[in-house]
Amino acid sequence: MNLIREKRKLAPGVYEFWIENNHIVKYAQPGQFVVMRLHEKAERIPITIAGKKGDCFRAVVRAVGKSTYELCMVKEGDSIMDIAGPLGRPSEIDFYGNVMLVGGGVGIATLLPIAEALKAQNNRLYVVLGGRSKEYVIMLEEFSKLADQMIVTTDDGSFGIKGVVTDGMQMFFEREKIDIVWAVGPTIMMKFCSMKAKEHGVKIWVSLNPIMVDGTGMCGACRVTVDGKIKFACVDGPEFEGELVDWDELLKRLAQYRDEEERSLKLFMERVGDLSWL
């Protein structure tokens, strides 16, 4: 269980893992995630299930702090101590007509199973993928097979259009009648995507990533305000209607352990040495 069968670098500091786990493979649906614990002293971190193959599921991880650096250093053939899942409510897959899918950063990986499931329901897919520069726009190939139309945006213009994903969204909105939108990526990106969708009066699903502990509704760490009400993202989400989310609160909550996280990463780097190769 939890054996890492394949590992591949997708972008600087971004790795793809294929991890053996029968239960997760058997029951995972698009939009769901797992909670991992690497070893006895590790924290519990949520990671999206970004695909399945044989008896393995895919995780795509970006190294941002102690735990994800450590995870990205785990090798093929190693095992992860604990993986609980699948968790969270699956995406509402249905036939909608014209669906716009917006992905940024590792959120692109989260979006892939959703895109595949929507395609299987005969939706037309309008895909916008964005990244800092060309090398950060992952899974281009997979998406170009699925998409009816696709726009790529990069901050520095090294690939596709120079701009941000909302620019791509605007182009599609002008071209087509979009029936529904999914956006997955950094919180700030999803906030702007929600504003853009609202501008055009189209419903948007976003996949929130608040700080979690158990992932089963037991602690309330992951609470977010949606439509003025407290929701637990791990059991009521992670997908919510973007227009209803209190984004500024979520952004502040994501920063609540900044000092501890910096300290933890610094100590880790002192122990393992230079990590720029990641």
Add this chain to the structure above:
Amino acid sequence: MAVKPFPKKTPMREQEAKERIKNFFEVPFGYSEEEAVLEAGRCLQCPAKPCVSGCPVGIDIPGFIRKIRERNFAEAAKILKLYNNLPAICGRVCPQETQCEEKCVVGRIPGSEPVAIGRLERFAADWEAEHSVQTQIEIAPAKHKKVAVVGSGPAGLTVAADLAKRGYEVHIFETLHKPGGVLVYGIPEFRLPKSIVEREVNYVKSLSVQIFLNMPVGRAIPVKDLLREYDAIFIGVGAGTPKFMGIEGTNLNGVYSANEFLTRVNLMKAYLFPEYDTPVRRGKKVIVVGGGNVAMDAARSALRLGAESVTVVYRRTEQEMPARREEYLHAVEEGIKFYWLTQPIRYVGNEKGEVVGAECISMRLGEPDESGRRRPIPIEDSRFILEADTVIEAIGTEANRFLLSQFDGLKLNKYGYIIADENTCATSMRKVFAGGDIVTGAATVIEAMGAGKRAAEWIDKFLSGEYDPWK
């Protein structure tokens, strides 16, 4: 009676308050052999055994106490295990004063305290472990029937152990990475060392119970698969979802549910950060809202994390507070302050979204409510601000919907708890039994174990064809 027992319980040595607030080690040390024998001598060996009726798992209390008096500690432990699979845990966390000890005749003698049944239970269980005595428990021949237990809290562990002893194949499914439920994530190390929980869980495993961790039933295994693959199912998922008052500022950084705070500290060992990866806010000025055991645990944990002041804010008075007396007194000794008749109405935050205080209102007590306790009523114009960088709400929990919402046909009451027969633990669904906090709402370890014990008995009757609760 020939000899009159000493009026007071043999005292138990414990860590000094000013020392223990700096560490997470267990507070009471437990009896030595001499102290245990002395205390056992206070038991009158009443033939009617009134104390036993106060124990939800019906331990032969005079029986094991007599063995302690005879210095046959191994035998005392063996008697305990006949009734109770988790004696070292119960000896520590049972609210004995309202259970077995309340019924003890010695306690009825004016000026006398009851026999310290819990302390003696703890002693015998610890003695057995420290002397590596393996109690031989008889396991019935295999019955070739399988039972699934959802949740590894005290209810689940008990039903599993008792069914295993009766020869059933039992699989426990637990969503967390450690078994024990509240025993591992809620109750702090200084009241219940996690090594003790591990020891007693290992005992349950030694009866051939298999525990599958990281298994959120309802997601990792659909309910219909469980119903197909097992001859009976026991649901013991606890009342794990925290309630929030929902006042302004609830989502400010530094406002916690007691469950989150305690889970970080206990299950994830955040008190050892950065050696352990999980962080927790080490507040200087901490407010804990609530008056129960959970509030006491949160307050005392915050103190041990280095708080300068910890204030418990409770809307009723000391008389109404539900916390165990012993825990309240420990908290007072440790320097925790109490604001009675006070309720927060708003949390105040700064521009970074961090809590900096709680606006509170004073209360007075009105007429008794349905719980029989006098209802607190806000006093107009009594608002004041308490400074705080951390607030922990310990105002109760409710049913976790994530499994129950997948059990089509399972009848729930108006609070969302499972409706199950008090005696047989049978639910509205065939083959499905339930017990513990998910049936009663937040209660106690021993009540959850009592339910597990009854459920094991009736599941056995059901599976052997002796009785069908659904006919």
